[in-house]
Amino acid sequence: MSRKGETTEETSRAPVASRANEAERMKTIYIVYLICALDITWMFLQFSITPYLAKKLGFDTLWFGYLQTMVGVVQLLGGPIFGRFGDLFGARAALSLACGANIVFFLLLAIADSPAMLFIHKLPTIFMHVLPASQMVVTDLTEPEKRAGALSKIGLCFGIGIIVGSTLGGQLSKNFGETFAAYFGVAGSTLSFLLVLKFIPKTTKDGASKSNTQGENEKKSVFNIGEIIRLMKFPRVMPTFFIKIVAGLPSGIFQVMFSIIALEFFKLEPEQNGYLMAYFGIISMIVQGGVIGRLTARYSENSLLLLSIGLSSLVGLAQAYMQNVFQFCLSVVPMVLSLSVFNVITDSILTKSVPSSDTGTMLGLCASVQSLIRTVGPTVGGFLYVKYGVSSIGLIQFFVNVAVFVYLLQRRLNKPDERKE
Template structure:
């Protein structure tokens, strides 16, 4: 199927189904968001080697988590294409809930590490939720629907990190217990409420193991020049994003002396800005200016935001960049929407699994890369400390992504024909 060719329209949007998946994603993000402010500090407490040593271990945790997702996501996507989205989401939520219990009880670093591996294996609901949205929305409405899911991410990050920072101030283990309760509640919600989005007649006829491994899934991304180009952009997008997941908590503590509670509130601000952009601007802007312009503009805003963060010598300058970073989020929904139009309904799960694998592949390198850059930049033996270098690298990556995106989608520009 060519890049400019539309598939037959999906069934009319089922608002109830979209609402159900919105709540599912929201609860999952709350569970993950709660542990963000405390996991690096718990690792630091277990290692007892200071910030630089903790940064190294945080990088290792992030890399292994991503590597596990890299292998697991295509399998989960292919299973959802064959057996439906609902059972995959339910198993994911149940697995996460039990895993958070394990992490809450972990008496040592290695058992916490095992818990993080299990999290990578079971964190499938985000991938399957995107396929769910593609099932129930027509192509021209998908950017707006993906933006709505982005709003769920934003709301989750408003409440989750702030709550996690507050709970972590009481006990570093408490956020994990709350996250476990949320994930298990999400399983019960899905079991009794969440409908199936992929009817049997639209499912893949069989589960094919050769397409479910990472390399097989990534081959799907070569189905057209546009999908391949946007796959490169997706990889750069995820790679740059790991600077936040890996170094932000330690960076903010080192450079601005923000503790767990302050970081939680800052992440809540990030979530508020991002959720507002995703929920209220994405659909309006893509409808008015088109997906291509919004995609490139979002990546441009991200480039500027990370450059400001890397150069910010004071906390208030860093905060100025947060609204710009929220506008970076404009790029995600149109990018996914354009890619979903280029594959068939029975391949949406594989596509989302491949996209998640790209993020996980970036995560194999990103956490270690940014953690090591940050640790090197603040090493005690260095005469000049440059703690913002990791954020400047992220700005370069996103800027490169903006150039690739503009070229990959140039057929969408006015007065041009598709390739």
């Protein structure tokens, strides 16, 4: 009788424990969203400091381009290493490292008083990967079928960060100077660091993944190229990376060249450019917060990948023939939608294609794709803009994405039995 009573009691406790675990997971995810929004805020605050400080220190456009290229190269090298670090040592260690690097970054920016120091202050960007670290946590704590929707909410944080960071950075720099704004970034990054230590568990992997990772720690290292090569051999990984790089490069070129386009082609004043960035942020918040989740819940990832690439090709065509900022603003909505869907879906496909113990490394590699685009984008975009004008960038985006769209459509027609994952 007693044993039967104990069994009944244990059964009744099971749903309660399950609900408690689910509530704890959701709390962690919401804290990660907050940390991500704060990080984007500090990043855009920094964007309002560095160009003006560089000008004061005698940088011309060429040397400022070298500075930006250095960031792309450093983060390109750091992405896979950071991802492996997260898989081996856990989410809290990865986020702590990223937020700690932010603190050092802003401290060096605050004391930068020479061109050399301005270059040195960019070195911590090798570990400044709060966004991939946040994606690691969300990936670990969500079911595969809900992953794309959860990852899209990080884009909502991005929109909030754009608006708050751009506004805050401009006001602080204008009223108190660049040094004060940089120290404000130190304080903000410290707040993010403390949130990580307080609320993020040591590891967010499930039990099986955790035991596998701990058992192999002695055999694996952060600087293990063989592990990266191993991941590339999983089905769907190489084709998806190929699509992510080829289809993402043209739109990435436009993004890195946008500040020049806004200044020289649209003839925007700094205040007007700030309004345009706020418009970007609002559209991003609407798309990421209210649209992506509904799309991922209703349609398959393969269909959404086709949609994003087809839409991106039309955006490229529109940007090739735009003549003024109003026409560009009309293209922003489909542009943000296509970019958001493309990034969320490719990241989701790649993390599902590898074991859960390796999702951090995969997300680090995804971050390196963006760094690669930022590295080659200024050189390629500058050449195209000077030689052939803004229209050349849009036309290349159109033709490249049409080619990728046809490739994907042909591959899908050759696999008629594919179903929604």
